[in-house]
Amino acid sequence: MKLFGYWRSSASYRVRIGLSLKGIAYDYEPIHLLRSGGEQRTSEYKTLNPAGLVPTLVDDTVVLNQSLAILEYLDSVQAEPRLVPTDPVAAARVRMMALDMAADLQPITNLRILQYLTGTLEIEEGQKMDWIHHWVKTAFQAYELRLAQWGGRYSVGDTVSMADICLVPQVYNAQRFGVDLTDFPRLIAVYDNLQALDAFQRARPEAQPDAEV
Ligand SMILES: N[C@@H](CCC(=O)N[C@@H](CS)C(=O)NCC(=O)O)C(=O)O
Incomplete structure (x- = not known):
């Protein structure tokens, strides 16, 4: 597999954590x-992702976008350890909490939204920070x-899941x-428990080849 990311x-x-938890080796192409x-x-990149967003995961001839779809794909091609549990109630809870972060929070603090706020709508840098703090706190409450x-120990019970995978990057941000x-x-407390795991450490932004630290 090859991951295009930043x-x-x-x-x-999220995708790096999923691959890391499953122990799937992959090539990395920084965007x-x-x-x-x-x-x-x-x-050129939009041939892989027409939305002009990262990540993209390429698995042989299959090109995938949308991190949650990619994580569910990883569960389909390599079942263990599961990112979404098989139990229907636990699975629904995992998806709800994953979407709290990935659908309701991350998109409104994404780069292109912040660039539109400051560039097109000409809001001040301080107002941009107020925007971020407000929506992060709303979602975290x-x-x-x-x-x-x-x-x-983790977001849903004591098993690591896709909810945790979506939580950690938002806490990092x-x-x-x-x-x-x-x-x-x-x-x-959940974040600290997750950061103690090797799979989460390997996926940290600072541990990536394109990290600028
Ligand atoms: N729903 C998408 C979100 C993808 C996304 O927003 N990616 C961001 C980085 S986290 C991006 O590429 N931003 C570039 C931009 O805003 O121009 C997913 O889960 O994959």
């Missing part, structure tokens, strides 16, 4: 999201309540943007 992309980070107006927006209901996370003790 070290700081949260959606790429720089900022250089030259964004390599994700070139016509909901996640914290879900953890009170369903959480354990929140910390990067200086969001105060003291109101979310359960979320931070």
Whole structure:
């Protein structure tokens, strides 16, 4: 398999964690999201992902976009360890919490939205940061309540799942943007438990070949 991604992309980070948990080896092709107006927006890259977003996963002749679809594909081609459980209730909970992060939070703090806010709508840098902090806290408040209901060592009980894979990159981003996370003790405890796992360490942005640190 070959992954087209960017070290700081949260959606790429999700796929890296999934591949890492399953022990699937892959080649990595960095797509720089900022250089030259964004390599994700070139016509060449859009043959792989018409949306002009990373990640893309290529498995032989199969080209896949959308990180959650990719994670479910990985479960289909290599069942263990499962990212989405087989139990219907647990699976629904995992998908709900994954979507809390991947559908309701990440898209509104994505690069192109922030660039539109500051570039086209000409909002100030401070207002952009207010926007990020507000939406991160809104999403994390909901996640914290879900953890009170369903959480354990990880997001849903004591088994690592796709929900955890979606949580970790958003916490990484929140910390990067200086969001105060003291109101979310359960979320931070789960995050710390996940960061203790080798698979999550290997997938960290700073551990990638294109990291700029
Ligand atoms: N729903 C997509 C989101 C993909 C996405 O938003 N990727 C971001 C990086 S995390 C991106 O490519 N941003 C480039 C841009 O906004 O121009 C997925 O889960 O794969």
